[in-house]
Structures are given as structure tokens and as C-alpha cells.
Amino acid sequence: MNAKRTVLELLGRAGMFPGEAEELVALVEAGAIAGAHHEIGKPRDAPAGSGEAYGSGWRDGALATSDELGHAAERALERALGPALSGSSGAVARDRHPVGRVDVERAKVAVIPLYLEFSDLSELDPEVSDEVLTAVLGTMNVVGRVGYAGQLEQFTASGRERLARLYAHYGPRGHIAVHGRYSLLHSPTSIAVLERLAAAGPALRAEWEHAELPPAWLDGLATAWEASEAPPA
Template sequence: MNTAEIGRHPLDSASVLNAKKTLFELLSRSGVFRDEAEELIALVEAGAIAEAHSEAGKAAAPPGENGEPYATGWHDGARAVGDALVRIAERALERAIGPAMSDAVGDDAAPGHHLVGRMDVELAKVAVTPLYLSFSDASSLDPEVSDEVLTAVLGTMSVVGRVGYAGRLKEFTETHRERLAQLYAQYGPRSRIAVHGRYSLLHSPTSIAVLERLSTAPSALRTEWERAELPPAWLDGLTTAWGTRAAPG
């Protein structure tokens, strides 16, 4: 469908609602609970609106040469549309993560213990796996243990921080790519280091998430690690391999 066709046949609210209901049905058949599906859809909606806001900002220059009054009106209109899109995106994000987003004090703040949900963990898994596979082989760590590790990692963040964690992980990986490549070559699955031991996490995609937190919020990470009763040797081994020291909680 080209631009002209979209203009003549815009998506109406009934069609959008039907698509959402269909998606809820499909996710339900896959074992995704209704509240989790609603959270995912709201996050996608918020992201789509934020992307629309970004694209609108790129088209800020008025078309043609129509004089200063026209240009002023154009910019005022673009600003009004942009502000409206931001408010809509904020409402969509609030639907996804709840009102706790308004009192979060920072991405790295302890969430005052907003519990880490299953969907938080699943989103983190999807984020870390391709990043890890750019350095190493598939995980050899138990899936249940991976969930426990990611729950501890996500517990160091505010609710808002969890929403944007995929982007932060990507930025961290790109910034430290050479160092990470050396680390996985020395301690990962293709190295001589056994999977059972203090470097076990380097055989798992969760290591990307743990390393990011070691670099950003080491004290909070150790606190959550102890709360989850995960093996201290795993965190100590990863801390040593990364060349940093996590402060005691």
C-alpha cells in the first residue's frame, strides 16, 4: 500500500482494536497471561509513538519559500504536534509499567522493591541473547538459573530503567566490544575454562547483563545477588575477569 492509498484508507479504531484482540488471542494460546500481553503491547505502542515523534522532528523545516509568518506557524504547529505525541507516549508507557514510573529517581535507583516480573525477565533474555552470540556460543547455563541471575540484575533498576535496559545493553556492548571479545575468548565456551566454576556465567548470555551492572551499579548488584542467594563465586569470578571490584552491599 502506497502513501496515497493509506491516506484514502486510514486505519480506523475498529481495525486497530481487532488487531489487538487477535494478538491477545495468539499470545494467550502461547501461555502469555493477559496482563503480560497488555504490557508488551503498550510498550510497543509507546515505542511507535516515540518513533513518530522523532520522525516528525526530522521534518521540522517548512516546505517551500512562503515567508516568515508561514514558517513561524509551521514551527508552532510542529511543536504542538510533537508535544501531543510525547504526552500520548507517556500515557502508553504508564499503561505498560504503571504509575511507579512517575516517582522513580533514576535508571539505577533501587526500585523500592517493585518486584521483577516474568515479562521483565523475558524482555531481558531477548535483549542479551543476540549480544552474547556475537561473542560466543549458545548458553550452557541452566535456564532456571539464568532467570534467577536476570531477576537479580533487574532488581538493581527502577521500573523505568528496566524498560530501557535493552538499549543500555546494546550501548554497553558496542562501547566495550573489544574488551568483551577478549574476555569471552579467554573464559568463554571456546576457552579451556570449565563451565563449572567461578567463571560459569561467561558461558551464559546473562553475563552481558551482569557485566553491564558491574560497570554501572556494583553495590546494588551485590545486594540483589545476596538477596537471591546466588553463588558468590560466580559474581566474584566475573568481577575478577572484568578487572573491577564490586563494592560490598
């Protein structure tokens, strides 16, 4: 607690309002817990030579620890952000904390370097990054948002070749004529939208509709993603 108080005092001296400082520290705390939650949740076998009973206990213990870490992260955020709102206006994110400015800014920091691995920043980037990322983040709970940067990195690493083909053909470096339905491929937010299309497509479409974003953008991304699945014969 002394370390936390010191950090809050330093942030206050730097000009940050107390509420924002509390939220930032809570996000750091929850992020550390969410990272541990993610690591423990990875499938791992019991030590070699262990019996079946030991292996079963190993898996049960890991699951129980993972669940408790998830609850701990939620409690850390609730202390700073307040309880989740029931019956929120979002189509998916009911009984959750609404997506906040810090969530969106953190997502921007995560997607830009990943996008630049495959493409260039484009003047044709639609000026709706906040709205797009709010829809993306609305598909997950608050703990998921805290750990989303790591999830994006995993998605990018696992689909690197496919993403390279996608942006080479449809992105700012591509030769395809710019078309409205592919506009989002000129935006760093497209990395996050692609990840959510793959992981939570129906939830993303519901949030997208609620935000009144152009349906053609999602359809264009889905079409381009499908077309980039395999290299041309």
C-alpha cells in the same frame, strides 16, 4: 486509540489473555517513548553560530523534553501495570514495579544474540537465567527495563575488544579450566551482569544478595573483567 484497540483485538484472537495483551501494548508504547527519551538525552551542541543564550536555552529545552518523555513512559506503563509498589522486598527496587515475566523474557531475547557474537552456548550454562536477570533488572526502574536492550547493545559495541578477550579466555571456547566462580561466563546472562557491574555495581550486589545468588559468580566475573581490560603484553 483505534489502532491500539485493533491490536488488542488481534492479540485476543491469537489467544492472548486481555491483561497480557494490555501489558504488551503498554510496553511497546513505553519502549517507543523510552527510545525517544534516550535519543534526546544524548549530548548535542546547539547549531553552529548560535549565541550563548540560544545554546543555554537549547540545553534547557532538551532537558525538559527528556524529563517529560521519561514521565510519559512511566505513565504508559502504570496504566497497564498499576502503580508502583512502595516498600517492595527488593533491596534496591523500592517504590518500583516488581520485575515481571515479560521483563525477563525481553532481556533474554536481548542478551542471547550479543553473547553469541563472542561465545557459544554451553551445556555448563547455570540453570538460573531467570533469577540472574531478575536481579539485573531489579537495579533499574521500569522505564530503564523497557529500554535495556539498547543499553546492552551500546555496552557491547563500546567494549567489543575487551569482551572478545574475556570470552576467549574464560568462556566456552577458552582453555582455562572450568571453575565455579567463572560459571556465569557460560551463560548469555553474563553480558547483562557485566553491564550492570560497570554501570551500577553496588545496586547489583544488593539485588544479588537479596536473590541469594552465589557471590562467587559476581566476584569471578569482576576478576575476569578486570583481567581482560588490556591485551597481554
